Amino acid sequence: MTQTAQIAHIDQYLQTLLEVPRFRDYGPNGLQVEGKPEIHKIVSGVTASLDLIDAAIAAGADAILVHHGLFWRGQDGRITGWMKQRLQRLLQHDINLFAYHLPLDAHAELGNNAQLGRLLGWEADARFGEQDLGFAGPLPAPASLDEFSAQLRQRLGREVLAVPGDGRALRRVAWCTGGAQGFFEAAIAAGADVFVTGEISEPQAHYAAETGVAYVAAGHHATERYGVQALGARLAQDFPGLRQQFIDLPNPA
Known part of the structure; x- marks a missing residue:
């Protein structure tokens, strides 16, 4: 039987591993969108774009792990347009979204x-x-x-x-x-x-x-393609039975 990981365990593990509290950042680090409580498969990618969310859905993911999340300082807070589309897809499919920005840049091994x-x-x-x-x-x-x-x-x-x-x-x-x-x-x-x-x-x-x-x-x-891959691999190593997959969507920027 495939083992599962609880979202609270993963969130606390990553908060500690990446030393999240010590960073002053431009947005929230950690669980940004809550989905199903148990995770069998996690998909990692650079940015929580609609294309990545759709690719994760197609891959059967219960959670997505990214460097660039959905929420940033200075946003006006309205759930319209691209934000509505991304959130709607995550909520419809009950997918968790984890995002780590500066803590993932800085980590001495996995960053x-x-x-x-x-x-x-x-x-x-x-x-x-x-x-x-x-x-x-x-x-x-x-x-x-x-x-x-x-x-x-x-x-x-x-x-x-x-x-x-x-x-x-x-x-x-x-x-x-x-x-x-x-x-x-x-x-x-x-x-x-x-x-x-x-x-x-x-x-x-x-x-x-x-x-x-x-x-x-x-x-x-x-x-910035490499830190999230290393972090996803570490999760799979430390949570036996958790499957992980990196999906790279080309970006000219």
């Missing part, structure tokens, strides 16, 4: 930054930025920006946007997945030769030119 570093062969020896979200460490070998960018393209399976600095050999990398362009100055202060995140805004191109530190925007979705 987005840790897992991106693992994928690319980077080992962090320092943390930087707000709430110590950013990671920094030496590259395995010095590289040019072209060589470095080629490695990112190959490992992530997408184009990246690379803004050159002063042409120095890259020896030290700082990284923070997703929309962390505001961390560039902290990365420079941390001694990086190159900073990697998901997105770029207009000021960062000037900072790169003026400070000599290269900047690479490798995609918000592309850099």
Whole structure:
């Protein structure tokens, strides 16, 4: 007989594992939408989009685990349009939705930054930025920006946007997945030769030119696919009988 996990047990387990209470975040972390009390199968994905919810329904999921949930600071609170569609689907099918934002970015083993570093062969020896979200460490070998960018393209399976600095050999990398362009100055202060995140805004191109530190925007979705996979695998490991499946829905951003 397939074993089940109670939602309260999973919620408490993840709150403790990810040290949720210590983070100041932009939305609620944990169980965002309550569904059936027992979970046989959990589907993980980056964002609680309608497409992911429908894919989870088709996969027979009792719960969905995401990095980007439904509720964010500044929303007006009305359940209309896309919000109504997503909530309606979850409630109709009695599916739980768990979401972990900054706690999943920051976790030293399972987090987005840790897992991106693992994928690319980077080992962090320092943390930087707000709430110590950013990671920094030496590259395995010095590289040019072209060589470095080629490695990112190959490992992530997408184009990246690379803004050159002063042409120095890259020896030290700082990284923070997703929309962390505001961390560039902290990365420079941390001694990086190159900073990697998901997105770029207009000021960062000037900072790169003026400070000599290269900047690479490798995609918000592309850099944040890995933490939720590692977290889903850990759940399946620590809750015997719980089935888990990662569903990746391509996103150009």
